[in-house]
Amino acid sequence: MRTIPEKILGGEVDDYVTKSVDRVMLHDGNTPLIFEDMEGEDIWNPEKVTSVVDHFCPPSTTERAGFVKRLREFVEEKGIVDHVEFQGICHQIMCEGRALPGEVVAGIDSHSTMYGAVGAFGIGFGASDTVEILKKGETWLKVPETVKVEITKESTGTDLALKMLKKIRYDGNYKFLEFVDRVGLNMDARMTISNMAAETGAKAAVFPPDEVTREYLSEFGISGDIPFPGSSKTCDNIRISAEEPLIALPHKPYNVEKVSSVEGKSIDQVFIGSCASGRMTDLRKAANVLKGKRIHPDVRLLVSPASKRIMMKALDEGIIEELVRAGAVILNTSCGPCPGIDKGLMAEGERCLTTQNRNYAGRMGKGKIFIANSEVCALSAVQGVISLPEGDL
Amino acid sequence: MKRRARVFGHDITLDEIHPGSYFSLDEDILIQGLMEGVEPGFHETVEKEDIIVAGRYFGMGSGRESGAWAMKLAGIDMVVAESFSRYMFRNCVNNGIWPIEFEGILEHVSEGDMLEIHPKKGKMILEDGTELTFKKFPNWIIELIEENKVKEDK
Numbered sequence: 001m002r003t004i005p006e007k008i009l010g011g012e013v014d015d016y017v018t019k020s021v022d023r024v025m026l027h028d029g030n031t032p033l034i035f036e037d038m039e040g041e042d043i044w045n046p047e048k049v050t051s052v053v054d055h056f057c058p059p060s061t062t063e064r065a066g067f068v069k070r071l072r073e074f075v076e077e078k079g080i081v082d083h084v085e086f087q088g089i090c091h092q093i094m095c096e097g098r099a100l101p102g103e104v105v106a107g108i109d110s111h112s113t114m115y116g117a118v119g120a121f122g123i124g125f126g127a128s129d130t131v132e133i134l135k136k137g138e139t140w141l142k143v144p145e146t147v148k149v150e151i152t153k154e155s156t157g158t159d160l161a162l163k164m165l166k167k168i169r170y171d172g173n174y175k176f177l178e179f180v181d182r183v184g185l186n187m188d189a190r191m192t193i194s195n196m197a198a199e200t201g202a203k204a205a206v207f208p209p210d211e212v213t214r215e216y217l218s219e220f221g222i223s224g225d226i227p228f229p230g231s232s233k234t235c236d237n238i239r240i241s242a243e244e245p246l247i248a249l250p251h252k253p254y255n256v257e258k259v260s261s262v263e264g265k266s267i268d269q270v271f272i273g274s275c276a277s278g279r280m281t282d283l284r285k286a287a288n289v290l291k292g293k294r295i296h297p298d299v300r301l302l303v304s305p306a307s308k309r310i311m312m313k314a315l316d317e318g319i320i321e322e323l324v325r326a327g328a329v330i331l332n333t334s335c336g337p338c339p340g341i342d343k344g345l346m347a348e349g350e351r352c353l354t355t356q357n358r359n360y361a362g363r364m365g366k367g368k369i370f371i372a373n374s375e376v377c378a379l380s381a382v383q384g385v386i387s388l389p390e391g392d393l
Numbered sequence: 394m395k396r397r398a399r400v401f402g403h404d405i406t407l408d409e410i411h412p413g414s415y416f417s418l419d420e421d422i423l424i425q426g427l428m429e430g431v432e433p434g435f436h437e438t439v440e441k442e443d444i445i446v447a448g449r450y451f452g453m454g455s456g457r458e459s460g461a462w463a464m465k466l467a468g469i470d471m472v473v474a475e476s477f478s479r480y481m482f483r484n485c486v487n488n489g490i491w492p493i494e495f496e497g498i499l500e501h502v503s504e505g506d507m508l509e510i511h512p513k514k515g516k517m518i519l520e521d522g523t524e525l526t527f528k529k530f531p532n533w534i535i536e537l538i539e540e541n542k543v544k545e546d547k
Contacts, residue, residue, distance in 0.1 A: 016531075032418055033458050063417060110456040110480060126458040126480055128487030128541070170404065170450040174479050201453055201478055252404065339413045339455075360454055362412035362430025 003146040004206065005176045007229035008104065008121050011143045020138045022103035023048050026080075026130070027090040029055030029341070030108040032067040033127035034134075035074060044137035046079035050098055052090035053083075057334035060342040088307025088333045091115070091275040094122075095191060096309060097220030101209040102227045106133050111275055111357065116179075116194035116206035117187060119213055119228055123204050142174065144203045146235045150180040153241035156285070157185065157192030158277050158355055158373035162246040165199050166256035167238055172200025178232050179207045187216040188281035195276045196357045199253040245388060248371035251361040259376055259388045266298070268367070269352040270381040272374050273304030273331070274338040277355035280313055282374040287319040289378035289389070290326035296384030302344050304331040326382075340364040353380050395507040396442050396471075400499070403448030405431055407481070410452060411460035420466055427463040441468030444510065446502050448474065452481025461488040470542065471510055473498050473517070486534060489542025493517075495527045512538075 011017040056064035075083045091114040099105045101119030108130045115122030133139050190207050197205030209226045245259040295301045305311040337344025338356040346367030359369035379387045415426025428435035451474035461484035473493045485492035491512040506520040515529040
């Protein structure tokens with residue numbers, strides 16, 4: 001029996017193969033690096049390309065405004081039809097009916113592993129690789145070893161992801177993570193986990209499609225048979241569960257401890273959002289905590305839903321109003337403060353608690369970043385210090 | 394030719410190698426960001442043909458190629474690390490930079506050591522004259538690196 005990567009990519013583990021891609025994702029953050037190399041070049045199939053403006057969204061410098069303008073022109077020149085501007089974070093956009101089970105999707109971004117939540121083999125690439133992919137519709141890949149990650153107890157997507165990072169650290173580098181979901185997590189949690197799998201270095205990270213996938217895709221009018229090559233043969237197996245809320249301490253996402261170990265530490269900023277955890281499940285939990293309360297005067301709370309679709313749902317459910325009443329600043333749907341590009345940076349010495357995927361030094365300005373689930377984030381925004389919610393996860 | 398080693402530790406991420414706030418197509422801004430997240434001011438002390446030496450998992454996290462671009466602009470065309478993230482490996486290859494894997498390199502090299510490296514031969518001569526060997530690159534990777542080095546030098 002062969003592994004999922006062997007079936008999808010062909011060849012055997014450690015072989016170099018040339019593989020065609022089914023779809024490509026471009027975003028304004030990295031695509032400016034390819035404009036020059038793509039001059040005069042045709043895209044192998046422009047219908048298979050999605051272009052998203054989410055990083056410089058809206059742009060904060062004239063140079064970046066120029067990138068967005070140039071991307072618009074690029075899309076026009078190359079015949080790309082699917083251009084999505086200021087409507088959501090690229091990975092969320094791709095998971096809203098674009099990336100499909102069994103497809104190989106090349107993204108110009110490291111969190112492209114997220115498409116694994118819907119059963120797609122999402123792989124991130126740098127700019128030069130993306131140029132070759134756009135020209136030829138294929139690239140070289142090393143067939144990765146598979147590690148099964150078995151989820152044995154229900155918890156939030158963030159806590160399960162943090163537990164995974166604590167266990168695997170960077171040893172997912174070059175590997176394929178195949179999730180074995182024993183508890184039937186919802187799609188929001190699966191997206192958080194497959195997104196943050198990028199932090200292990202994994203090439204791709206897939207939840208083999210099941211009823212949850214089918215039901216989710218039907219929301220986008222996708223139905224019928226879901227083609228997917230089954231499960232992998234026996235391989236390394238890691239079990240994850242989270243008994244209590246966890247937190248990643250600066251400056252590594254795998255630097256994970258129990259929230260209780262840092263309770264009481266003061267914070268300056270809280271950010272709920274990003275492609276890792278800016279979805280309805282995350283926003284509902286935050287709104288539940290914040291309903292009828294006010295955030296601490298020394299804390300600024302920034303919230304950014306991961307897509308317009310999510311923003312609309314949150315408006316319909318009254319979540320946005322509750323958050324604003326509690327003192328939150330609602331940012332437009334975008335990468336927002338997470339990559340430290342267009343808004344929400346920290347001054348030297350400040351601390352931010354966030355639902356995002358990365359807490360590396362140099363990210364989000366000069367401060368220190370702590371990662372936790374949205375409920376811990378919301379409660380901590382009220383208390384002004386890192387706080388542990390009562391009761392079960 | 395002997396070249397100066399600039400040594401970093403384990404798990405140096407792309408956000409440290411090139412913080413997102415230095416993302417630009419302006420070459421001066423790109424260079425200023427090089428290693429700014431781990432050694433502020435590095436761009437002022439780096440010299441053409443310095444060799445970056447690092448520990449495990451060099452370049453984890455983001456796949457932003459601006460990191461490899463900044464190295465290239467600074468005149469770096471060799472990085473020796475115990476291991477590379479898959480993004481950093483590919484971005485180096487695509488920018489004509491040799492991503493040389495060498496288990497335990499940090500035990501052999503200190504900041505400022507002068508090294509002689511022959512990437513195609515898989516051979517390295519340390520400051521004290523000790524000769525070490527590393528696994529050679531497959532020919533098609535060597536071709537890619539050389540092709541990309543020429544392309545970038547144009």
